[in-house]
Amino acid sequence: MSILKIDTTLELINNFRGFTNTVVGEGTIVETLGYSTIGDGGGAQWKRTGNLLAASQSPAQLGDARLSDKGSNEWALVFQGEINIRQVGSGFDSSNDVTYANAALAALNTAGGGNLIIDMSTKVLFDTNIDVPASCSIVGQHIYNDTTDRDKWASIGSRIRINPAATIGLQNGAGLQGLVLYRSDMTFPAAGLTAAEVALYAGTAVTCKSASPYIAKNAILGFEWAIITLSTNTPRGRVELNKIDCTNGIDVDMDLGGWIIDRNGCEPILSNSDVDNIRSGIGFRLRNRSDWSWVTNNFSFQDTGFALVDANHIKFTACGADHPTDGTDLYHTGIGFDIDGGCLDNVFLACQSASHLKGFKFSTDAGDRNYMIGCGVWNLASTGIGIDVQSGDLSINGGFVRDFISSTGKGIVVNDAASKVTVVGGVSFKNLTTAMDTVSYSEFVTSQDHTFDSVTNVQTNEATKTVASAGTMTLPNNEAVFDVTGTTTLGTLVGSGVQPQKIVTLILSSGLTINNGGYVLAGAVNWVAPAGSSITLQYITGNTWREISRNEQ
Numbered sequence: 001m002s003i004l005k006i007d008t009t010l011e012l013i014n015n016f017r018g019f020t021n022t023v024v025g026e027g028t029i030v031e032t033l034g035y036s037t038i039g040d041g042g043g044a045q046w047k048r049t050g051n052l053l054a055a056s057q058s059p060a061q062l063g064d065a066r067l068s069d070k071g072s073n074e075w076a077l078v079f080q081g082e083i084n085i086r087q088v089g090s091g092f093d094s095s096n097d098v099t100y101a102n103a104a105l106a107a108l109n110t111a112g113g114g115n116l117i118i119d120m121s122t123k124v125l126f127d128t129n130i131d132v133p134a135s136c137s138i139v140g141q142h143i144y145n146d147t148t149d150r151d152k153w154a155s156i157g158s159r160i161r162i163n164p165a166a167t168i169g170l171q172n173g174a175g176l177q178g179l180v181l182y183r184s185d186m187t188f189p190a191a192g193l194t195a196a197e198v199a200l201y202a203g204t205a206v207t208c209k210s211a212s213p214y215i216a217k218n219a220i221l222g223f224e225w226a227i228i229t230l231s232t233n234t235p236r237g238r239v240e241l242n243k244i245d246c247t248n249g250i251d252v253d254m255d256l257g258g259w260i261i262d263r264n265g266c267e268p269i270l271s272n273s274d275v276d277n278i279r280s281g282i283g284f285r286l287r288n289r290s291d292w293s294w295v296t297n298n299f300s301f302q303d304t305g306f307a308l309v310d311a312n313h314i315k316f317t318a319c320g321a322d323h324p325t326d327g328t329d330l331y332h333t334g335i336g337f338d339i340d341g342g343c344l345d346n347v348f349l350a351c352q353s354a355s356h357l358k359g360f361k362f363s364t365d366a367g368d369r370n371y372m373i374g375c376g377v378w379n380l381a382s383t384g385i386g387i388d389v390q391s392g393d394l395s396i397n398g399g400f401v402r403d404f405i406s407s408t409g410k411g412i413v414v415n416d417a418a419s420k421v422t423v424v425g426g427v428s429f430k431n432l433t434t435a436m437d438t439v440s441y442s443e444f445v446t447s448q449d450h451t452f453d454s455v456t457n458v459q460t461n462e463a464t465k466t467v468a469s470a471g472t473m474t475l476p477n478n479e480a481v482f483d484v485t486g487t488t489t490l491g492t493l494v495g496s497g498v499q500p501q502k503i504v505t506l507i508l509s510s511g512l513t514i515n516n517g518g519y520v521l522a523g524a525v526n527w528v529a530p531a532g533s534s535i536t537l538q539y540i541t542g543n544t545w546r547e548i549s550r551n552e553q
Contacts, residue, residue, distance in 0.1 A: 015070030065107030164203030175214035192272035248281035303334035364392030
């Protein structure tokens with residue numbers, strides 16, 4: 001097969017050398033040394049197809065990686081799996097770049113997928129919406145994307161400026177990787193952006209329109225939202241190693257499961273002081289039937305770090321939510337982790353929140369239980385709350401709450417009559433007025449292995465749950481101490497649903513008789529207990545409880 005070499009692709013389009021069908025037959029390959037000029041990065045091989053088109057048509061005009069020469073001969077770009085955007089005429093930061101990109105993506109799509117390359121020498125402008133087809137990606141050459149030289153961003157290659165009225169859409173299995181994406185009208189002063197300039201953040205950089213998007217190793221700067229999904233079936237996305245400075249970070253809406261969101265940072269990359277570093281939005285949000293996803297090793301500096309709304313079975317591991325702080329309450333607003341609505345079986349493992357008003361807030365549907373394991377909260381507002389249970393159920397295992405701006409903060413607050421909360425595993429409370437405030441609850445179970453350092457009140461609004469005396473009595477919840485009201489003789493204490501070997505104490509406020517039998521009493525005789533007495537029992541099996549001790553008044 002013959003290969004002819006000429007200077008540029010434009011020369012081929014304009015047919016400067018007067019090729020004829022006799023000289024250049026079907027299957028001939030022409031190799032160019034640039035698109036517009038020699039060495040401009042757009043050199044490529046073009047293969048004569050044998051088709052005829054209108055004369056002198058560029059790839060942008062044809063909407064594909066094809067062109068025609070002056071003699072109306074069609075030529076197709078020779079590629080294997082990837083096309084450099086310069087090969088179809090782009091790379092010069094112009095308003096036509098979407099047209100060039102679409103031409104290359106159309107060819108990749110026809111070939112079954114592939115990568116549109118935006119190399120380190122290339123900067124483009126997407127002035128209107130663009131969709132990346134299924135199984136195609138736009139790929140830059142950045143392995144990692146971050147710098148503290150705030151005025152450097154404009155000079156970095158593999159860059160796409162995006163009109164805030166436009167967005168990059170991702171179809172099924174499409175991706176973005178190794179790119180710098182920022183709002184088209186942004187500037188980058190060396191001293192950093194001011195709060196007024198941050199307030200100009202607008203638009204959405206990336207919109208996931210179908211399943212399985214892959215978004216990795218990008219810097220996304222200056223938008224209202226960095227990444228969103230449509231509220232349709234968009235499962236199994238993977239978002240990793242992105243650096244984001246936007247008002248809001250990532251919003252996954254009705255994805256129906258299986259996202260991996262890993263090692264992303266939503267933080268004030270472009271500003272440099274507490275007042276300018278405030279990002280009023282949400283770092284990471286999953287909502288509306290999102291489930292079975294993994295959110296790992298992510299960091300947020302937003303007013304709300306992480307949010308769940310009507311989302312189930314999400315695993316948060318080693319995620320951190322921080323906020324500007326000057327050592328006073330001036331900037332301590334927002335919530336580190338905000339969980340609302342129908343949220344069930346979500347797990348927070350080794351997650352931490354600092355410098356907000358609240359660390360974790362749970363306002364979930366009645367009966368929905370979520371789980372915290374080894375999580376920590378510190379440096380909240382003077383009136384802050386480490387873990388605020390406004391509704392729903394919660395299990396807390398280990399972790400710490402400590403060192404608010406002043407010691408007037410509260411570690412754990414439960415304030416819903418239907419909530420069931422368990423606190424076990426040696427939670428550490430330090431420098432707080434109140435470790436636990438149980439304003440209102442259905443069940444509050446806590447172990448005896450917590451530590452309290454410089455804590456004024458271990459628990460406020462504490463109360464013993466009551467149960468009415470009955471011949472056959474059932475305990476109302478999993479707590480360990482109950483106030484038995486009334487004077488009805490106790491004959492049987494129901495064991496169904498009780499943990500083996502559980503120990504409970506019954507305070508007999510009115511005085512009554514306990515029959516030996518189901519209650520295995522000391523001396524195997526009934527006990528006529530005076531008012532104010534108490535008895536401690538251990539569950540054995542069936543409905544059998546054995547007396548451990550009694551306190552007779």
